[in-house]
Amino acid sequence: MQVEHTVSDYDEDLRFLTQKISAMGGQAERMVERAIDALIRSDHKLAETVVADDIVLDNGQRDIDEKAVLVIVKRQPMAQDLREIIGAIRISADLERIGDLGKNIAKRVSVVTEYRQPVSFYRGLQALTDLALTQLKFVLDAYSTRSISQIEVVRDRDDQTDAKYTSLFRELLTYMMEDPRNITPCTHLLFCAKNLERIGDHATNIAETVYYISTGEQMPIERPKDDTSHEVTITKG
Template sequence: MNTPHEHIVKSYDEEQRRLAGEIVLMGETAVAQLEAALDVVQRRDDGAARRIVANDEAIDALERQISHDVMHMALRGPMARDLREILAGLRIPADIERIGDYAANVAKRSIALNVSPPMPQITGLRALGALAARQVRDVLAAYRDGDAAQALVVRERDAELDAHYTALFRELLTYMMEDPRNITPCTHLLFMAKNLERIGDHATNIAENVWFLVHGDQPLPPRDKRDETSTTGAV
């Protein structure tokens, strides 16, 4: 027969596993929103874009539920590792919520973009979005598995996403200078690309929280960052 202490520990472990499952589900919902948003940009589907924007409420609702569950766990007198679980349980959903917001922003901008003729830079935007989506999926797997090494891999790959963003940013600026009629659609694409770059930043935040969850205050190694758009006036 389990002692009362063993029963409490088992119950707390089950709550932690449930919390991790909720966070992964929230992240998967956000990345599905992102991939759907990239798809409607390609298909120029205003109706689908509006549905994606409306669906952002589901991610917000998941964040509220997770916050409630985390606070419930915090009242159970956690130890050091459990405190890290609680902090990660607050920080990671906040990043995921922002990822969902940025995905909704991409869908919203696609509606305005559809007023103009199709742009060749859509291909580059989709490639950037695919990188961002991979970052989110991989960091969710690292969180689910408690894999700090994989989280570092995701963190390092953010430099690749930054480099793609910088290249697309410069291409769009050149396209705008070549013909003033391109300014409006290119501006929409610039904002969409920035949303995708920020999604990569939030995936990096999650990766760093996975490291913290596993290793505590052990310093993270330095990393490369290649967003050079600040030298040309980024949006």
């Protein structure tokens, strides 16, 4: 009985980590969705909600870190279980950072909406958001099912996210060239776009961690992990 009891407590400890990660994942998705929504619809109230919600992810990461260390000390886990725990530490750090990036987008809402633009202006940003959030949902599903059969797909999709970011970078720079009144809002939108591109990178990190949890190996073949926006030059035509 003693042993059974211990094992079940142990399972509960691991379940705590998994469930907390899923909750953080849902929260991170919601924050990013709402931040972009607030930006496009000039919804200051919604933006404030996003900024206030960030603390939930900060606390989530802290809880996971503390629990993880406690479980390692108490249970002295081996192999797969230890990977689960180390994986939870890593993924929660990525999710906390995604929350920061969402919050940073939300904080730019008031400046950007001073220079209100038609919704079509944000089409590129919305498309980039959709790509990044699809990635995030996909890797969170992979985490909850521990399924790595499709995980390589994440990297290809990250290339698409990078390409979309680079084209949006070019587009925003063009708007700035066309009219100096666009410089302030477009600069802030450039940073929003960069944040979305980074969210895609964090999703890819999570995919790599899921792979590591399931296999004990690092994911093969180094991904280039970078967009090409650093090469973009726009000259007045």
